[in-house]
Amino acid sequence: MDVDEPDSPLDRWEQRTELPLFYASLVFLAAYTVRVLAHDADVVWREIARATMLLMWLVFAGDFAARLRLSRQRFPRFLQARWLDAVVLLLPLLRPLRLVKLYTTLQRRRDQPVLSLYVRVIVYAGLSAVLLGWAGALAVYHQERTAPGATIRTFGDAVWWVCETLTTVGYGDVTPVTAWGRTVAAGLMVCGLALLGAVTGSFSSWLIQVFAREDERRPPGDARPPGA
Amino acid sequence: MDVDEPDSPLDRWEQRTELPLFYASLVFLAAYTVRVLAHDADVVWREIARATMLLMWLVFAGDFAARLRLSRQRFPRFLQARWLDAVVLLLPLLRPLRLVKLYTTLQRRRDQPVLSLYVRVIVYAGLSAVLLGWAGALAVYHQERTAPGATIRTFGDAVWWVCETLTTVGYGDVTPVTAWGRTVAAGLMVCGLALLGAVTGSFSSWLIQVFAREDERRPPGDARPPGA
Amino acid sequence: MDVDEPDSPLDRWEQRTELPLFYASLVFLAAYTVRVLAHDADVVWREIARATMLLMWLVFAGDFAARLRLSRQRFPRFLQARWLDAVVLLLPLLRPLRLVKLYTTLQRRRDQPVLSLYVRVIVYAGLSAVLLGWAGALAVYHQERTAPGATIRTFGDAVWWVCETLTTVGYGDVTPVTAWGRTVAAGLMVCGLALLGAVTGSFSSWLIQVFAREDERRPPGDARPPGA
Amino acid sequence: MDVDEPDSPLDRWEQRTELPLFYASLVFLAAYTVRVLAHDADVVWREIARATMLLMWLVFAGDFAARLRLSRQRFPRFLQARWLDAVVLLLPLLRPLRLVKLYTTLQRRRDQPVLSLYVRVIVYAGLSAVLLGWAGALAVYHQERTAPGATIRTFGDAVWWVCETLTTVGYGDVTPVTAWGRTVAAGLMVCGLALLGAVTGSFSSWLIQVFAREDERRPPGDARPPGA
Numbered sequence: 059m060d061v062d063e064p065d066s067p068l069d070r071w072e073q074r075t076e077l078p079l080f081y082a083s084l085v086f087l088a089a090y091t092v093r094v095l096a097h098d099a100d101v102v103w104r105e106i107a108r109a110t111m112l113l114m115w116l117v118f119a120g121d122f123a124a125r126l127r128l129s130r131q132r133f134p135r136f137l138q139a140r141w142l143d144a145v146v147l148l149l150p151l152l153r154p155l156r157l158v159k160l161y162t163t164l165q166r167r168r169d170q171p172v173l174s175l176y177v178r179v180i181v182y183a184g185l186s187a188v189l190l191g192w193a194g195a196l197a198v199y200h201q202e203r204t205a206p207g208a209t210i211r212t213f214g215d216a217v218w219w220v221c222e223t224l225t226t227v228g229y230g231d232v233t234p235v236t237a238w239g240r241t242v243a244a245g246l247m248v249c250g251l252a253l254l255g256a257v258t259g260s261f262s263s264w265l266i267q268v269f270a271r272e273d274e275r276r277p278p279g280d281a282r283p284p285g286a
Numbered sequence: 287m288d289v290d291e292p293d294s295p296l297d298r299w300e301q302r303t304e305l306p307l308f309y310a311s312l313v314f315l316a317a318y319t320v321r322v323l324a325h326d327a328d329v330v331w332r333e334i335a336r337a338t339m340l341l342m343w344l345v346f347a348g349d350f351a352a353r354l355r356l357s358r359q360r361f362p363r364f365l366q367a368r369w370l371d372a373v374v375l376l377l378p379l380l381r382p383l384r385l386v387k388l389y390t391t392l393q394r395r396r397d398q399p400v401l402s403l404y405v406r407v408i409v410y411a412g413l414s415a416v417l418l419g420w421a422g423a424l425a426v427y428h429q430e431r432t433a434p435g436a437t438i439r440t441f442g443d444a445v446w447w448v449c450e451t452l453t454t455v456g457y458g459d460v461t462p463v464t465a466w467g468r469t470v471a472a473g474l475m476v477c478g479l480a481l482l483g484a485v486t487g488s489f490s491s492w493l494i495q496v497f498a499r500e501d502e503r504r505p506p507g508d509a510r511p512p513g514a
Numbered sequence: 515m516d517v518d519e520p521d522s523p524l525d526r527w528e529q530r531t532e533l534p535l536f537y538a539s540l541v542f543l544a545a546y547t548v549r550v551l552a553h554d555a556d557v558v559w560r561e562i563a564r565a566t567m568l569l570m571w572l573v574f575a576g577d578f579a580a581r582l583r584l585s586r587q588r589f590p591r592f593l594q595a596r597w598l599d600a601v602v603l604l605l606p607l608l609r610p611l612r613l614v615k616l617y618t619t620l621q622r623r624r625d626q627p628v629l630s631l632y633v634r635v636i637v638y639a640g641l642s643a644v645l646l647g648w649a650g651a652l653a654v655y656h657q658e659r660t661a662p663g664a665t666i667r668t669f670g671d672a673v674w675w676v677c678e679t680l681t682t683v684g685y686g687d688v689t690p691v692t693a694w695g696r697t698v699a700a701g702l703m704v705c706g707l708a709l710l711g712a713v714t715g716s717f718s719s720w721l722i723q724v725f726a727r728e729d730e731r732r733p734p735g736d737a738r739p740p741g742a
Numbered sequence: 743m744d745v746d747e748p749d750s751p752l753d754r755w756e757q758r759t760e761l762p763l764f765y766a767s768l769v770f771l772a773a774y775t776v777r778v779l780a781h782d783a784d785v786v787w788r789e790i791a792r793a794t795m796l797l798m799w800l801v802f803a804g805d806f807a808a809r810l811r812l813s814r815q816r817f818p819r820f821l822q823a824r825w826l827d828a829v830v831l832l833l834p835l836l837r838p839l840r841l842v843k844l845y846t847t848l849q850r851r852r853d854q855p856v857l858s859l860y861v862r863v864i865v866y867a868g869l870s871a872v873l874l875g876w877a878g879a880l881a882v883y884h885q886e887r888t889a890p891g892a893t894i895r896t897f898g899d900a901v902w903w904v905c906e907t908l909t910t911v912g913y914g915d916v917t918p919v920t921a922w923g924r925t926v927a928a929g930l931m932v933c934g935l936a937l938l939g940a941v942t943g944s945f946s947s948w949l950i951q952v953f954a955r956e957d958e959r960r961p962p963g964d965a966r967p968p969g970a
Binding site: 442446449450453454455456457458459482485486487489490491493494497498 | 635684685691719
């Protein structure tokens with residue numbers, strides 16, 4: 059990771075745009091949700107959702123261009139240093155993965171005490187997994203809904219499928235059958251596995267930390283000095 | 287986590303009520319077990335179980351109110367600091383998650399040597415997983431038993447389903463089919479994944495520790511000094 | 515864990531019997547294998563296998579009694595300190611879990627260089643998982659073979675089922691259907707999950723160690739001093 | 743692991759042959775891909791692929807013989823120290839596991855800054871898993887394609903099966919049914935579990951590291967000294 063000078067124009071741009079861009083990505087996700095779930099509703103709603111998605115994507119592209127400009131780096135080098143940003147531009151549904159910067163930005167602004175390290179990793183990875191799972195459920199439902207021989211036929215099925223996939227339980231009662239559905243599923247498995255692995259690992263470390271701390275606290279009536 | 291003054295009234299209240307509340311939650315779980323499993327028995331048994339559950343829940347609510355009072359904090363701040371207690375009040379079946387405090391309370395009272403750190407985490411997370419699994423098996427069996435097309439038809443099926451879900455094996459020979467059954471299942475997956483991940487991780491750390499300790503112990507006939 | 519005086523009679527007993535007992539447990543496992551797999555063969559073979567199993571079990575019981583005697587502890591305290599030994603006496607198929615002592619005993623006797631810590635944990639946990647898996651495949655095959663509606667019908671099916679269970683993949687193409695088969699399966703899942711989690715975790719730590727060591731080794735033509 | 747003298751002939755041989763051998767293993771994998779996937783094409787293609795595989799294997803065998811010669815060790819000792827090389831010679835599809843040496847060789851040659859430790863482990867284990875998965879998909883597809891009652895009937899099915907197997911999701915919608923297919927699958931499960939466990943574990947450690955580093959960076963306008 060490139061550590062930029064704290065006061066560079068790029069740094070200031072990123073701090074100012076972080077929160078608006080996050081809201082934009084939530085709007086994008088909401089519009090995608092409407093477009094996928096409103097398949098039986100009036101065509102107007104779907105067109106509004108599609109237009110909103112396009113608009114948000116233009117915002118993302120504009121932000122990418124602005125950051126490329128401000129970094130004063132040439133394109134290939136910029137791409138190498140910020141490949142996650144480029145991926146996120148092409149697949150805006152992956153934007154939740156950038157949450158980590160937003161969180162620290164928010165905490166600084168509000169001057170609140172930051173949560174303990176493991177809890178923050180759990181919250182970040184868990185939240186990313188939830189947003190990714192939601193986007194994955196929508197994308198798979200969109201692909202599978204009308205496929206012949208599909209087992210994912212309602213959005214409820216898709217959400218249930220995401221739950222059993224992300225936790226790697228995988229009953230197999232509902233599974234994607236189309237090529238695109240399976241491609242989305244494979245991506246979801248890999249990302250979700252890593253994110254939930256981070257949740258599990260951090261929870262384990264946090265629990266060990268809590269128990270280790272309990273050892274240090276003496277019971278109220280205990281007269282023995284701490285070093286005894 | 288709020289570290290209260292060791293001699294505050296809230297602290298004393300919590301130390302005195304910890305054990306009775308744990309027994310109350312066991313009674314609650316037993317009553318729920320009776321209510322779910324006795325579906326073919328006399329209606330009297332089910333009504334007694336239901337009344338016991340209500341009584342225990344009133345005890346939990348009373349304890350929550352007493353602690354809110356003793357903490358002298360305002361409600362929102364109290365809720366923020368003790369959100370797990372509030373969740374546990376709404377869903378008493380999750381009460382096992384508070385076991386950690388009970389364990390240290392018990393150890394202090396009996397003045398017994400505390401187990402090694404990793405073993406304690408394994409015992410705590412394993413026990414929580416067992417109690418959660420039992421509650422989950424009951425809840426899912428209650429939902430699925432009479433559903434059309436259900437594969438979980440006996441309580442044995444439900445227990446087997448919990449085993450393959452918590453270990454993330456997920457054969458899929460028995461799976462919940464109702465919306466509520468799947469909701470309970472999703473909650474169980476996430477909690478169980480984290481708890482069993484803690485068991486696995488701690489077991490791994492404990493095993494490495496055991497092997498590392500073996501290195502330090504010299505064989506009986508070995509004349510080399512320990513520092514050589 | 516109780517650390518006994520290095521020269522106590524119990525210690526000497528354990529060091530002398532460790533290897534014979536391991537061979538006895540291998541003989542036990544082999545006899546069980548013959549008894550289960552030879553169901554179509556002459557009844558004589560099965561009776562010989564049964565007698566061998568009984569004989570080995572008497573050896574195990576004798577060793578347990580000898581150790582109880584030599585420890586000069588009372589029964590409940592002995593049981594508390596060595597509960598794994600007692601479990602292993604009741605379920606001799608779990609004996610592989612005691613491999614860890616055997617390994618260090620062997621290494622000391624042969625005066626060989628001991629493998630690195632993580633590799634030893636991988637070897638121990640992996641070997642235990644293989645032996646447990648073999649015993650589990652036999653036990654489940656024994657239960658399921660003749661059950662109505664069984665999907666585990668050949669020993670090959672049982673081995674395949676153990677592979678997909680221990681790795682928590684769980685396709686569900688072959689699953690136990692009897693109550694005893696499922697009980698064995700649940701035990702196998704929990705033990706196997708912990709053992710394979712130890713393998714995975716140690717492999718991960720070992721890989722990180724290997725990469726970290728690569729950093730320290732300088733390339734051949736590199737003139738920079740190691741501390742630069 | 744044997745650490746050879748940095749300037750030994752064996753060392754120089756290994757540094758010079760590492761890259762050509764990697765290309766040879768890629769050619770081997772490509773030829774195997776052609777041989778398996780071109781089952782409906784002209785027999786000429788398959789024969790060319792078969793000849794290429796044989797040629798590459800002769801190159802691998804020659805390299806193994808050369809290294810045995812240069813090490814001036816006797817065969818059993820050489821085998822003990824380099825058992826992975828011998829396994830890789832017998833099963834050239836496992837060659838990706840030797841990638842780790844290649845990577846560091848490449849980095850040194852190009853004098854590029856090396857990635858952070860966890861990222862390197864993720865990249866190495868992830869890449870190995872991808873190559874192993876590809877080889878496994880080909881091998882299983884080759885075995886299962888014409889088996890009666892097979893569920894893996896297209897190469898797409900085989901790739902999908904590898905995805906759900908390596909991530910241990912295991913829906914069970916497509917599973918191998920032949921004995922050889924299941925043997926390959928079992929090997930893939932164990933290797934893949936360890937490799938993906940390394941990816942997950944390193945990702946978790948990396949994420950915790952990123953969050954810990956964020957703590958140390960002060961916000962731009964923050965006047966407090968770092969030690970306050």
